[in-house]
Amino acid sequence: MPPVPHRAVPPSRFCVGEVGTRRRRGAVPDPAPVTEGPEEGEHRVRPRRRVPPRTPRRWSLAALAVVASVALAGCGTAADRPDDNSAAAPGIGAAPGTTDEALGGVATEQAPIYWVGTGDQSGYLFREFRNPEDTSTADPVARAAAMVTRATPMDPDYRTLWSPVSTVGTSVSPDGIITVDLPAAAFGTQLSEKDAQMALQQMVYTVSAAAVTAGLLDASTAKEVRILVDGRTGFSAFGSVDLSDPLTRDTSLAAPVWLIDPQTDADPGSPLTVFLRVLPAVHDVRWEVTQDERTVRSGTVAAASPGSDPTVGTELRTTIDLDPGEYTVRVAGTNDQGTVLVDDHVITVAATR
Structure with missing residues (x-):
């Protein structure tokens, strides 16, 4: 099939450099090759951790709640809205x-x-x-x-x-x-x-x-x-x-199982806030924090009520104390087809600054 012909857009429809809500063409340097992460089943080589510490302007880990909370949010809107309690994954x-x-x-x-x-x-x-x-x-x-x-x-x-x-x-x-x-x-x-x-x-x-x-x-x-x-x-x-x-x-x-916070290679302090979202089609959901294959903390996520909107996710936020070191934070659940869905992030908890 021949390619679909395409037409030029009149200048009035796309303005480069116009002041106001219009944004001018942005140029970035020539790109370096993109190396994608390994597919599931391959040996996973974690990228090096970021050196510069993040300094949130509006969110402080010290200000996070010390108790777990479960809330309902629209599919695709978990951490897609302002949230003053999230340090690594604001809205x-x-x-x-x-x-x-x-x-x-x-x-x-x-x-x-x-x-x-x-x-x-x-x-x-x-x-x-x-x-x-x-x-x-x-x-x-x-x-x-x-x-x-x-x-x-x-x-x-x-x-x-x-x-x-x-x-x-x-x-x-x-x-x-x-x-x-x-x-x-x-x-x-x-x-x-x-x-x-x-x-x-x-x-x-x-x-x-x-x-x-x-x-x-x-x-x-x-x-x-x-x-x-x-x-x-x-x-x-x-x-x-x-x-x-x-x-x-x-x-x-929208991901049915999503570990929103902490992000991979984050270097948060302690206490650490774990923030996740799962959709109603996923059940038997558990989260855990491990170090050297040893479970340090874990918990479950309450199942959605029968008849829940399939596009509405359940969010869980819980705060835990951890010693400095490298950890894996993981959330896993089973969908209606019996497939176990996993999202896991490796982090390094920094010593108290």
């Missing part, structure tokens, strides 16, 4: 500020980046908050979009389906339309229609979260994402999906 409405020594002590906003899972969770999206790789780009939405294509997930169980690019253009309108202009090189890999849809949702989730985190859109505003390729619409993404129409979030891609 979509506000990301923590960090002071990174490598950036000369300049305060920068962390970017919400969504990744695709692997193994039994390969059909779902997970989010990490990341320090910007390039602070010369003023546009936080363009920075986040570029990181989707070029950054490596901290968790080796996550991956990206995009090819790395160095330039991304974005614009945000007050009515919730987010336009992302990508080079054709970002679609360099031929994907099946299913994987192509997943890759597009990876971008949609990321830029819509970044727009709210940056204060460009309100969290309650309905959001549509228009993806252009070299300034044109109608491109065939990854050789499988036509981009003529705007895209919205597909809530069915």
Whole structure:
């Protein structure tokens, strides 16, 4: 089948450098090769831990509650809303500020980046908050979009389906339309229609979260994402999906088992807050913290009530005291097909500062 023809967008529809809610094209340096984490079943080599400690501007671990709490939240909104009690995984409405020594002590906003899972969770999206790789780009939405294509997930169980690019253009309108202009090189890999849809949702989730985190859109505003390729619409993404129409979030891609906080390679102090979300289709859910294969702390997550909305997740937040050292935090549950779904993160609890 011949490629779908695509047309140029009139300049009035996509403004580069316009003042206000419009964002100019953001350029980031040439990308380094992206190395995806190993698939499930392979030997897992953990990436090195980040050296600079995170200094949350609005969230303090010391201020976290000392008791566990269980709450209900909409699917896809766990940690997708402001939450003053979460240090490593705040809501979509506000990301923590960090002071990174490598950036000369300049305060920068962390970017919400969504990744695709692997193994039994390969059909779902997970989010990490990341320090910007390039602070010369003023546009936080363009920075986040570029990181989707070029950054490596901290968790080796996550991956990206995009090819790395160095330039991304974005614009945000007050009515919730987010336009992302990508080079054709970002679609360099031929994907099946299913994987192509997943890759597009990876971008949609990321830029819509970044727009709210940056204060460009309100969290309650309905959001549509228009993806252009070299300034044109109608491109065939990854050789499988036509981009003529705007895209919205597909809530069915929210991870049924998701360890939100702490993130992989975090270096929190003690007490540590464990924050997780599971969907009603998952049962017999347990969480545990282990060190050298020894269980240090563990617990269960109450099952959803019969007849619960399948898109509404149960959140659990509990705070525990841990000695300094390396730990694995894990949450696991069984879905209706009998498959055990797991999300686990390796962290290092820092000595009291």
